[in-house]
Amino acid sequence: MLLVELRKLVGRPRTWVTVAMMLTLPTVVAVLIKVTGRAPRPGTGPSLLAEAFNNGTLFPAAALGIILPFLLPIAVAVVAGDAVAGEASAGTLRYLLVRPVSRTRLLVVKTVVLIVYVLATVLLVAAVSYVVGVQLFGSKPVSSISGGAPLSTTETALRILGAVLYIGWSMLALAAITLFFSTLTDSPLAAALGGLGVLVGSSTLFALDAAASIRPYIPTRYWLAFLDFFRNPILWRDIERGVALQAVYIAVFFALAWANFTTKDITS
C-alpha cells in the first residue's frame, strides 16, 4: 500500500515540477548574486544570503530560507490537499476503500507519503544548493552565523540535518491542517486553497503588531527558527517552542482528519 502510494507520487508529473521549481529558485538567486556581485548586505535580504556569499557551504541554509516562506508550503498544501480529495474527485477513493483499504490505514499511508515528499524535497534542495554554493562561492571551514570556532564537517552535516528535520516537522503541521480540509471536501483545489489560506492568514497576522498577543500561537510563528541551528551555540529556545507548537497542530488536525474521515459517508 505504501509502495503503491509512493509510486503514485513519483509517477505524477506535478511532483517533479514542484521539486524542479524548488531547486531552480535558489540556484537562480545564487547565479544572479554571483553574476552581479551584489550580495545583500549582512542582516538584510533573505536570511543567510550575505553569509553564503562569502562561504558556499552555508548556501544550503540560505536556500532553505528562500523556499521556506512560500514555495515549499504551497507545494505541501497542494500535495496534502490532493491526498484524499484528489482520490475522491477522480472517483478512485471508493475503489481504494472497497479494495479494501481501511480508512485509518489510507490516512496514515497518505501522511507517510507526504512526509517522504517533504523530507526528500528539502534534502534534495540542501544537497543541490550545497553543490551550487561551493561551486559559485567557494568553501571555507564553516563558521556559524554568530561567529565562534569553525564547525567540523560532521557538525555542519548534523546541523543541516537538524534544520531539515525541523522544517519537515513544521511542514507536517501545515500538511495536517490541509489533510483535514482534504477529508472535508471532494475538491483537491478547495482543500489546497484552505491550506494556503491558513498560510497566508498566518503570515498576515504575524506581520501585524495588533496581533502580538496571539502571535506565539500562529502556525508559521517559529518556522524560520531553523536558522538557529546555524548559530553557535545552537539557540534552542525558539526551536523548542516551534517543535511544541507544531506538535499541537499536528496532533489536533490529524485527530480531526481521522475522526472526520473514518465516520464520513463516501458519496464521491
Added chain:
Amino acid sequence: MTPSRTNGEAVISTEALTKRYGDVLAVDRLDLVVREGDRYGFLGPNGSGKTTTVRMLLGLVFATSGRIEVLGHEVPRRADAVLHEVGSLVEGPAFYNHISGRANLLLFDAAGAGGSRRTRRSRVGESLERVGLVGAAHRRVGTYSLGMRQRLGIAAALLRRPRLLVLDEPTNGLDPAGIREVRDLLVEINDDGTTVFLSSHLLAEVEQLCTRAGIVHAGQLIADQSVADLLAPTGLVRVTSPDLHSATRADGGAGWLDPVSADAHGATLRLGSLTVDDLVRRLVGAGIRVDEVVVDRPTLEEVYLELTGGASEAGVDQRRVG
C-alpha cells in the same frame, strides 16, 4: 434463463436497512436477500435509493439504522474481512488517467492486502483478457472510450476472483455488441459460482440477464421475486382468428369463452381454469379458425411501471396488438 440449480445461503442480507440524509429518507427499512448463485437485478428509478444501498453494502456509506450482512459478516463493522471477496463497480469506473490500463490494474491490485505479489502480473493479464482489453492495455486510460473504461472497471472487479460481484450499471456506455459481451461474461462468471448483484435501470438488461429481481421504489423494496415469476403468464391469451370478433357466444352459453376484448383480427381471452391446450381444442370444436395463439406475459417494463406507479393504467386492455 431459469436456473436449474437450487440457490444456497444468503450472500447479502439486510434487515430494516435505513439511510437518512438530513430530511431525505434515501433508503427506508429495506429487507434484501440475495442468495449464493443468484444473478440478482436491483431495479429502480433514479433517486430510489439504489446507489445508496449499494454503497452501504460496500461500507462506503454508513446506515442510519438496520443491519447488513455480506458473505456472513456484518458490514461495515467487519467490512475488511469481506470486501476482498467482493468485486465491485460503483457509479462508473474510475482510474488514474495518466497511466496505462494495465498499470492501473497493477496499482489497484497492489493497494489491498492479500493476493500474492508473484502472481499479480498474471492475474492482471487474465482479467484484461477476460474483458477483451489486452490490445489496449498499454495505452493511457485517458485515451480510452467510455466502453473501454467500463470494461477495465469490470476487469478490476474480477481481479481477485470474487465470490460476489456488486455492479452498478455495468453496461453503461457500451454499444450493443459490448452489452452482449458483458452479459455473456457475467453469465459465464455466474456459472463458475460467483453471485452477481447488479443494479440497473435498464429493464431489458435485467430481463435478459437476471434470475431474480428486486424492485426498489422510494427507498423500499416493492417486489422481490424470480424473474420467471415476475414475468409469469397473466392468464390471458391472444387468439388471432377471423371468426372471433362476431362469435363471442361460440361456446353456446357454456361460459368457457371469456373475452376481455375483441377486434377485427381476433380477441384476448381469459383462460380461467382451462389450459391453453383445452382452449384451442374447444375453439376448433366450436368451428372457430385459429391462426395464432399467444400466451400473454407482461414485460418487465409493464411489471415495473405498474409496481412503481409509473403508469396511470397498465394492463392488457391498453395494449395494441400488432
